[in-house]
Amino acid sequence: MTYELWYWNGIPGRGEFVRLALEAGGIEYRDCAREKGGESSLLMNDLRKNRKYPPFAPPYLVADDMVVSQTPAILLFLGERHGLAPEGTKARIWVHQLQLTIADLVVEAHDTHHPIASGMYYEEQRDEALRRAPDFRENRLPKFLGYFEAVLTQHEGWLVEGHKWSYADLSLFQVLDGLQFAFPQRMSHLAQHYQHVMALHERVAALPELQGYLSSDRRLPFGDGLFRHYPELDAA
Numbered sequence: 619m620t621y622e623l624w625y626w627n628g629i630p631g632r633g634e635f636v637r638l639a640l641e642a643g644g645i646e647y648r649d650c651a652r653e654k655g656g657e658s659s660l661l662m663n664d665l666r667k668n669r670k671y672p673p674f675a676p677p678y679l680v681a682d683d684m685v686v687s688q689t690p691a692i693l694l695f696l697g698e699r700h701g702l703a704p705e706g707t708k709a710r711i712w713v714h715q716l717q718l719t720i721a722d723l724v725v726e727a728h729d730t731h732h733p734i735a736s737g738m739y740y741e742e743q744r745d746e747a748l749r750r751a752p753d754f755r756e757n758r759l760p761k762f763l764g765y766f767e768a769v770l771t772q773h774e775g776w777l778v779e780g781h782k783w784s785y786a787d788l789s790l791f792q793v794l795d796g797l798q799f800a801f802p803q804r805m806s807h808l809a810q811h812y813q814h815v816m817a818l819h820e821r822v823a824a825l826p827e828l829q830g831y832l833s834s835d836r837r838l839p840f841g842d843g844l845f846r847h848y849p850e851l852d853a854a
């Protein structure tokens with residue numbers, strides 16, 4: 619069976635957390651919204667399908683008769699089916715918790731540039747963004763990084779002790795990549811304090827399973843998505 623992944627074409631966004639898991643797991647999938655010229659109507663049409671269990675928003679994964687949306691739920695599903703997380707309730711729920719915490723961080727990073735409304739242009743909420751970003755840089759970002767640093771300090775290299783990488787490690791890599799893109803000054807200042815976190819970023823980037831993907835054009839660059847670089851929102 620080949621999974622169908624649906625996510626907006628042109629930005630890595632939340633789709634990338636799913637892509638990384640599929641790619642690192644060697645799992646076959648179609649990136650449906652990027653096929654046939656990649657017009658946004660492809661995804662819009664699929665979203666309009668009359669489904670009994672519809673997704674609220676992309677990303678979502680179609681697997682036989684199931685449609686799974688919500689990034690952490692998709693990863694929970696793939697993790698169980700393909701061994702991308704350890705087995706057993708305790709470990710499974712632990713990885714899920716980590717993924718939900720990563721999802722919280724993603725929302726807060728996004729809200730630095732869109733603090734008022736996702737549907738408005740950045741320029742329309744720039745003043746509010748300028749007020750919001752310093753708290754993220756100075757308080758929230760160190761709190762999240764400190765949390766993952768503490769977890770990694772107790773485990774051996776990966777977020778789940780005794781397991782190889784899990785999907786949460788891949789997602790943490792992606793968030794760190796996005797944060798380095800969006801807040802290069804702040805992240806380079808903080809790097810010295812979160813050495814285990816930064817080492818995890820390097821370790822995932824070097825995974826043999828991901829080399830083909832990371833150097834391919836399937837891996838999209840950041841741009842106008844969740845992680846955006848506005849120099850005025852960054853500072854050491």
Ligand SMILES: N[C@@H](CCC(=O)N[C@@H](CS)C(=O)NCC(=O)O)C(=O)O
Nearest residue numbers: 631632675676677687688689690721
């Ligand atoms: N909690 C959801 C959020 C999904 C989401 O916000 N998707 C964005 C793209 S990254 C979207 O298209 N949202 C449309 C909307 O919220 O109306 C998840 O983790 O997957």
